[in-house]
Amino acid sequence: MKAASYVRIAVIIATCCLLAACGGRREGIADLDVLPQRAAAYLPDGAANPLLSPEVQKGLQSRFFDRFFAPWRAQKASLAPKVAFWGTETFGRKKGFAENLQPWSRPRWESLVSMQMEGSYPSMARHAIATRNTSFRVMPTDKPFFYNPSRAGEGYPFDYMQNSAVWIGTPLLVTHVSADGAWYFAEAGITFGWLPADAIGWTDEAFRRDYMTGTYAAALRDRIVLRTDGGAFAGMAHLGAVFPISVSAMMLETASAGAAQTPPATNLPVIIPLRTVEGNAIAATIHLPPTTVGLMPQAISAQALAHFADMMMGQPYGWGGLLENRDCSAAMRDLFAPFGIWLPRNSSQQGKEVGTPISLEGKTAAEKRAIILEQGIPFYTLLWFKGHIGLYIGPDAATGEPLLLHDVWGARTEWKGEEGRAVVGRLAVTTLRFAEERDDVKKDWFYDRLRGMVLMPSKL
Amino acid sequence: MKAASYVRIAVIIATCCLLAACGGRREGIADLDVLPQRAAAYLPDGAANPLLSPEVQKGLQSRFFDRFFAPWRAQKASLAPKVAFWGTETFGRKKGFAENLQPWSRPRWESLVSMQMEGSYPSMARHAIATRNTSFRVMPTDKPFFYNPSRAGEGYPFDYMQNSAVWIGTPLLVTHVSADGAWYFAEAGITFGWLPADAIGWTDEAFRRDYMTGTYAAALRDRIVLRTDGGAFAGMAHLGAVFPISVSAMMLETASAGAAQTPPATNLPVIIPLRTVEGNAIAATIHLPPTTVGLMPQAISAQALAHFADMMMGQPYGWGGLLENRDCSAAMRDLFAPFGIWLPRNSSQQGKEVGTPISLEGKTAAEKRAIILEQGIPFYTLLWFKGHIGLYIGPDAATGEPLLLHDVWGARTEWKGEEGRAVVGRLAVTTLRFAEERDDVKKDWFYDRLRGMVLMPSKL
Numbered sequence: 074m075k076a077a078s079y080v081r082i083a084v085i086i087a088t089c090c091l092l093a094a095c096g097g098r099r100e101g102i103a104d105l106d107v108l109p110q111r112a113a114a115y116l117p118d119g120a121a122n123p124l125l126s127p128e129v130q131k132g133l134q135s136r137f138f139d140r141f142f143a144p145w146r147a148q149k150a151s152l153a154p155k156v157a158f159w160g161t162e163t164f165g166r167k168k169g170f171a172e173n174l175q176p177w178s179r180p181r182w183e184s185l186v187s188m189q190m191e192g193s194y195p196s197m198a199r200h201a202i203a204t205r206n207t208s209f210r211v212m213p214t215d216k217p218f219f220y221n222p223s224r225a226g227e228g229y230p231f232d233y234m235q236n237s238a239v240w241i242g243t244p245l246l247v248t249h250v251s252a253d254g255a256w257y258f259a260e261a262g263i264t265f266g267w268l269p270a271d272a273i274g275w276t277d278e279a280f281r282r283d284y285m286t287g288t289y290a291a292a293l294r295d296r297i298v299l300r301t302d303g304g305a306f307a308g309m310a311h312l313g314a315v316f317p318i319s320v321s322a323m324m325l326e327t328a329s330a331g332a333a334q335t336p337p338a339t340n341l342p343v344i345i346p347l348r349t350v351e352g353n354a355i356a357a358t359i360h361l362p363p364t365t366v367g368l369m370p371q372a373i374s375a376q377a378l379a380h381f382a383d384m385m386m387g388q389p390y391g392w393g394g395l396l397e398n399r400d401c402s403a404a405m406r407d408l409f410a411p412f413g414i415w416l417p418r419n420s421s422q423q424g425k426e427v428g429t430p431i432s433l434e435g436k437t438a439a440e441k442r443a444i445i446l447e448q449g450i451p452f453y454t455l456l457w458f459k460g461h462i463g464l465y466i467g468p469d470a471a472t473g474e475p476l477l478l479h480d481v482w483g484a485r486t487e488w489k490g491e492e493g494r495a496v497v498g499r500l501a502v503t504t505l506r507f508a509e510e511r512d513d514v515k516k517d518w519f520y521d522r523l524r525g526m527v528l529m530p531s532k533l
Numbered sequence: 534m535k536a537a538s539y540v541r542i543a544v545i546i547a548t549c550c551l552l553a554a555c556g557g558r559r560e561g562i563a564d565l566d567v568l569p570q571r572a573a574a575y576l577p578d579g580a581a582n583p584l585l586s587p588e589v590q591k592g593l594q595s596r597f598f599d600r601f602f603a604p605w606r607a608q609k610a611s612l613a614p615k616v617a618f619w620g621t622e623t624f625g626r627k628k629g630f631a632e633n634l635q636p637w638s639r640p641r642w643e644s645l646v647s648m649q650m651e652g653s654y655p656s657m658a659r660h661a662i663a664t665r666n667t668s669f670r671v672m673p674t675d676k677p678f679f680y681n682p683s684r685a686g687e688g689y690p691f692d693y694m695q696n697s698a699v700w701i702g703t704p705l706l707v708t709h710v711s712a713d714g715a716w717y718f719a720e721a722g723i724t725f726g727w728l729p730a731d732a733i734g735w736t737d738e739a740f741r742r743d744y745m746t747g748t749y750a751a752a753l754r755d756r757i758v759l760r761t762d763g764g765a766f767a768g769m770a771h772l773g774a775v776f777p778i779s780v781s782a783m784m785l786e787t788a789s790a791g792a793a794q795t796p797p798a799t800n801l802p803v804i805i806p807l808r809t810v811e812g813n814a815i816a817a818t819i820h821l822p823p824t825t826v827g828l829m830p831q832a833i834s835a836q837a838l839a840h841f842a843d844m845m846m847g848q849p850y851g852w853g854g855l856l857e858n859r860d861c862s863a864a865m866r867d868l869f870a871p872f873g874i875w876l877p878r879n880s881s882q883q884g885k886e887v888g889t890p891i892s893l894e895g896k897t898a899a900e901k902r903a904i905i906l907e908q909g910i911p912f913y914t915l916l917w918f919k920g921h922i923g924l925y926i927g928p929d930a931a932t933g934e935p936l937l938l939h940d941v942w943g944a945r946t947e948w949k950g951e952e953g954r955a956v957v958g959r960l961a962v963t964t965l966r967f968a969e970e971r972d973d974v975k976k977d978w979f980y981d982r983l984r985g986m987v988l989m990p991s992k993l
Contacts, residue, residue, distance in 0.1 A: 172856055173849040173958030229689030230632055253758050270766035298713050305812030306730035347810040352765030389633040396632055498633030
């Protein structure tokens with residue numbers, strides 16, 4: 074054992090003591106105090122080396138935009154009513170709690186169900202685009218549906234009507250409308266659900282042709298304010314959002330356009346969708362500094378991944394994208410988007426549909442640990458748990474434990490027969506044993522939920 | 534004691550027994566099961582009689598629109614920095630919890646504070662209008678600031694950044710902008726705070742002149758979908774929202790325009806504000822059926838008040854207007870708006886600034902009860918509590934207890950030294966002794982908080 078390890082363990086013990094309530098149960102999570110909460114602190118040797126060749130990245134990006142623009146190629150609803158309206162049956166059987174933490178009343182629930190007009194679905198097939206950040210809701214309401222708030226890990230922020238954040242510029246196929254016209258049901262590349270009517274704009278063929286320029290830029294950080302060149306506020310872009318580049322504007326503006334991998338030092342002419350008062354989308358070319366948007370794909374390396382991870386690090390967990398925050402799978406999606414790598418929306422799909430899956434089912438914690446350390450590629454391997462996902466970023470230098478970069482709510486606790494949560498609640502770096510120093514967290518609980526790992530694509 | 538009273542008491546007892554958890558503490562609130570939850574069930578004799586003459590209503594309405602349009606007459610910020618940015622100091626001293634139920638991190642807090650650019654306030658004075666329903670936030674963020682969620686009556690939905698709902702069509706004086714340009718600080722007739730930049734439209738003199746037509750319509754119920762005559766979704770109007778009538782359109786369209794008190798059977802030409810892609814407000818005349826909007830002032834009577842109260846009855850409580858729901862004072866405001874009667878935003882102002890206040894300080898519960906029953910005018914008297922307000926609607930026929938129509942979170946409970954809440958969480962009819970049948974609710978707790986009553990204006 075190296076000297077550094079002893080120091081680290083001493084720090085862990087000291088932290089645990091500090092965190093222990095006097096005479097009571099230990100609280101807090103030692104990993105969060107001990108492990109630097111910066112992805113860049115864990116860069117492996119050769120972190121700047123490309124993980125993929127430009128050709129392979131180009132191929133992956135082409136698949137990315139196939140998925141992204143798929144709703145605009147579709148001519149009719151792809152979802153059966155049972156799938157589109159899964160909430161009606163699933164939630165109809167549950168006892169749901171409303172924003173006043175009281176049960177949803179029967180009349181209110183029935184009014185919501187009938188608002189969906191399931192009988193007439195699908196009632197349209199119109200191509201549209203998200204003209205601001207919004208959310209796919211399971212049913213046409215912005216009101217929450219909690220399970221029993223007095224149960225551990227339920228109640229706010231776990232609003233089960235919340236399905237997914239939808240970033241501005243997301244292409245949509247709108248297939249249905251609510252009875253009051255205030256909500257549209259739409260399919261996107263990632264998933265589907267109900268969107269507020271004022272968050273989308275209708276597109277015509279000219280708009281779509283002008284929008285699919287073939288050259289795209291990715292948001293390089295969160296909270297990029299979009300304003301028209303005239304100065305009007307036009308929205309906010311977060312990491313994971315992508316926009317077309319106006320190629321004609323760029324050719325005019327940049328004398329030395331250069332290769333896609335070297336962004337020009339001048340502002341980029343990016344196309345954003347605006348919603349007119351008639352409810353249509355129009356394309357506006359705006360100019361954004363290269364510190365905020367960059368040409369896709371960004372060259373992929375552990376260093377670049379760490380850089381983007383650190384743009385999100387520490388931000389609060391957002392169930393289903395609530396409040397434009399991210400949950401575990403959204404964090405992975407948005408992390409890989411600038412590199413032109415498409416990840417599906419939810420953790421189990423991410424565990425199956427990308428890269429090379431390696432099952433860890435039926436293995437002990439020690440075996441799982443060994444396989445991760447042996448086969449995992451730091452910053453380029455997903456670890457997939459029951460209902461959770463994160464990025465393996467290498468072994469902890471001090472303890473040798475595999476480190477995970479993940480947006481996680483917390484660990485299950487049990488104390489005197491009562492269930493609770495040791496809450497992380499943010500994008501963090503932890504081991505797979507986080508919170509296990511506590512008396513109320515079961516050993517191996519997180520390892521036990523580990524189902525598999527996914528080596529991200531290396532060759533096509 | 535009448536037979537009806539015995540029956541009522543038997544029902545109360547039966548309900549209490551039903552509500553009592555087996556062998557445990559009693560739960561639920563008997564009033565909610567015993568008292569019909571419809572304001573119309575409590576109409577006094579002569580409920581259809583006008584409470585005010587048309588002349589008096591006209592005078593009150595003139596004051597209503599003085600307040601409503603005040604931001605457009607103002608030429609500069611009326612608030613000192615200390616008042617405008619009260620959140621910085623008040624919340625800076627508190628331990629706040631974020632949407633992940635973990636403490637607000639120091640850097641995140643400091644970034645929020647600096648986003649306000651307090652040093653350069655006020656930086657502008659521009660007349661604008663809310664182009665959709667939105668909320669005044671205490672600081673420029675949509676993220677919540679909870680007090681300790683493990684304390685009774687704290688945590689969701691008590692987001693202390695939430696100040697007030699702002700209905701579409703609210704005139705504004707914008708006096709400042711956040712560092713990132715995504716939020717504007719504005720003053721309205723009701724109160725002030727930060728608004729999302731895409732929820733407002735700039736107005737020019739022509740817009741304001743065309744908007745102040747002198748003839749106004751009130752929303753007659755919640756969830757009125759606004760769409761342009763071209764069919765585009767343009768927003769949602771709730772009770773409490775007011776819009777100008779396009780007088781020229783009405784004169785053209787209605788051959789028999791008639792008196793303001795008799796709405797035409799045809800659709801009303803109402804002006805709504807739309808936000809252009811340049812961020813400006815434009816006025817659109819749309820046509821709404823007389824079942825959704827009516828000319829102001831609506832003739833005021835107990836019956837009419839009960840009618841509008843029943844439009845909101847049972848709806849979830851909304852702290853500071855969260856999710857476009859109402860808290861206690863917002864319910865009173867929106868209830869009286871169609872009659873052209875302006876109520877201030879918060880309960881203590883409502884208890885002091887309108888009508889004729891009658892102090893109940895220092896009186897016993899029995900004395901307070903007697904004064905309410907003697908001097909209170911059913912459906913036309915506000916009862917004002919510490920941090921709460923509601924409408925007195927007369928004595929309960931069965932028990933003689935004064936009945937209150939109010940949007941209330943709940944009653945404080947205490948059991949084995951632990952504080953809790955008996956939650957109503959909605960606009961309801963209760964006595965002032967609601968939940969007192971429970972072992973964990975103190976007798977007279979609500980009466981003790983009663984500070985005064987306000988007889989609503991009868992003469993000018």
